[in-house]
Amino acid sequence: MFSTTLCNSRLLRCAAKATASAMPLQRLAFANTIASTRLHSTGRELIRDSSYPFPLYYHLLPPSDTQTSTTSAKAHSTYALSFLPEFPKHNQQVVGFLNHSPSSDTELRIHPSKFTENEPFNTILHATIQEHLSKDPMVESMLQQQLEGWTHIADYRNPAPxxxxxxxxxxxxxxxxxxxxIQSSTYQRMPSHRIVSSNGLFQLSDYLHEKLVHRLQNI
Known part of the structure; x- marks a missing residue:
């Protein structure tokens, strides 16, 4: 399987933030196109993001029928992001979809305005957190400071002071x-959480990420 390493620049850091409440028309159209995309490999390109703390792969998708009829293949590329090196066989294994235009973007990078979340993956993500958070060493250390009440399960991409x-x-x-x-049955997903923010792709603890990858491998 062909693999190449991305350049040393930080792919997951972005300068601009995208609002969660207003999706640009271009992005909305992109999301609608992705919704009808069948997952099958082009057999041409697999890229590993070496800047992310865990193995992360960009799987190139074949161009859509609309794109093929209106633009050249190099004018626009769509990648399925996954934590698995094998091309995703199930939609739940896809973290989301990245829209890349080589003519305007010098680097392949995750940016909020170019990324479309995949809700089936989000469901797997939060189910994994709920099932395993009570045994997460990071959560256990937190319990030493808090014995009662509600606590947040934080994303490690942007730790709070x-x-x-x-x-x-x-x-x-x-x-x-x-x-x-920890009362795992009381876990409530935060609707405002973003898979990709201006600080990059979400990051779990080592323990929860391992459990997530194991679950994705066994779908």
Whole structure:
């Protein structure tokens, strides 16, 4: 399988933020196109993002019928992002879709305005967090400081200063603690969490990421 390493620049850091409440018309059209895309490999290109803390792969998708009839193949590319090196066989294995225009973008990078979330993956993500968070060493260390109440499960891409609450886009969800014990059944997903923000792609703890990849491998 062909693999190449991206340049050393930070792919996951972006200068501009995209609002979650207003999707540009171009992005909306892109999302509609992706919704009807059948997952099958072009057999040409697999790229690994070496700047992300865990293995992350860009799988090139074949051009859509609309794109083929209106533009050249090099004018626009769509990649399926996955934590698996094998081309995704199921939609749930795709983190999201990245729109790339070689004519205007010198680098292949994850940017909020070029990324489309994949809700089936989000469902798997939060189900994994809920199932395994009570055994996450990072959460266990947090319990030493809080024995009662609700606590946030934070995204590690943009850690909040000590004692501060993370930004809403950096909170996976909240869960209740009773007598120092995580009540996994009370886990509530945070609607404002963003898979991709101006600080890059989401990041789980080492433990939860391992559990997520294992679940994706066994779909």
């Amino acid at each position: 000590y004692g501060r609450i993370p930004l809403p886009e950096d909170i996976f969800g909240s869960v209740q603690i009773v007598d120092g014990v």
